[in-house]
Amino acid sequence: MNPHSLIASFHPANEPDTLASHERAEIDASTRFPVLLFFGSAIFWLLAGSLLGLVAAWKMTHPAMLDQMAWTTFGRLRPAHLNTVIYGWASASGIGVGLWLMARLCRIPLIHSRLLISAAIFWNIGVLVGVLGILAGDSRSIEWLEIPGYATPILFVAYAFIGVWAVIMFRYRKPGHVYVSQWYLFAAFLWFPWLYATANILLIWQPIQGSAQGAVNWWFAHNVLGLWFTPIGLASAYYLIPKIIGRPIHSYYLSILGFWSLALFYSWNGMHHLIGGPFPVWMVSASVVASVMMFIPVVTVAINHHMTMLGHFDALKWSPALRFTVFGAMSYTLASLQGTTMAIPSLNTFTHFTDYTIGHAHLGLYAFFSMAMFGAMYYIVPRLTGREWPSASAIRWHFWLVASGILLMIGSLTIGGALQGLAQHGLAGSFKSSLEYATPFRWLRGISGFLLLAGHLVFATLFALMLLKPARRKDGPALLAATAEANPEPAI
């Protein structure tokens, strides 16, 4: 469905038409191709990124492994892992979920899908060229911005297309209330192109001088989490939790307060990565204060999700989408509160430069965001393909493999990192012993990588079957008639 040309849709003088009323199933169907394209590419990059991460992790205990070829050295594999999972997996899956949610919440079929398909193509080319560039040795060695300069404009074009699309969708939405998830999504789709462009202008196009580059670097890197992944993950949880259990959000007031306080405080947080660095004290202090203020949006979300779920926790047994989403939502609370404590300078001196930070990053990006995206995909894909997931036990395998994998990873890195920090301060042996303390925990982290990769392979197989296997088609969108009572399977 394409009521206007792209220019006409975007032109401010053009009054948006009132589109006819549409069924939910019709809206879902309109998102099918672009959303599945983003999901499919996300899952491909997830597998690639898991493999890169796994090899990089084992290099920490086996430094001589694969060190004969420059392409497989740690200094290239590690940024390749990071950029593959950030831009390839997490961003693409988030965009897919965001597109579907935008269409549902605007209550209109998705328009201008060709814009989105072009975005997906640019996107994948950008990530491919970028990651190969990193592996070939063109990394820019700026954390989270390692993708070489010849690939970033391709990515930017894709981001900008999606931003433009979000504005058009919002313009053509059905009149009525703007649900909290839509605030989050719309904001994320507008904020991210700006973040990415600003960081590239100040660090690559017309590089600013000296240590100010560090400030820009961490302003960007933290905002990718806070103003891009967090809003998308929360938008998904704020929609799916009430929708799946059939109960409105506990306190809608708190959810709106959470959105606006996140918008106010999060963009200040990045400088807490530079505590003790060569910066004016006020810059770091302002960031530490904002990091503590993040308590407000985080607690509003935590209270809201918990109180909505209260009395419905048995739903975790029968809904795969809810199980992943609630795992993600709980991890969001944990990750954010942990982040607040890590921004406190006296604690930061112990956690900085240790594996503790790596554990924290995976708590945010995997245990929160990736799990929320898995949950959303379990909900969305049957509604796009009109089929049920082919195997309940495979979904359970996926859940338990990745849940135990990520808990093992975060647990081992957190404990190992804390011991490292103590040793580095001479409180538990010598400085040199900090390495010896970390080693056994790095072995455990390496093992956790196998669990995660196995879980991802199960999920990729399920997804491929959903696309390819023609069997078990239902009349309407699958699962719509499901109720708690009707479900005969309480097994976990």
Added chain:
Amino acid sequence: MTAGLLLLLGGMVFLGGSALAAFYWSIQDGQLDHLGEAARTIFDEDEPVGTATDKFPSRK
């Protein structure tokens, strides 16, 4: 002043302004009134409050 900085300053003013404008609009438009009912806007006759909408696929 370089073109890059001008672009960024303009962008900052625009983006900050747009956040304020969005907040102002949400108040003017009544988006912040009747918040209790607003939470129910994701439900409709097909999928009313009280209906669960996801479950594990059943075995053959």
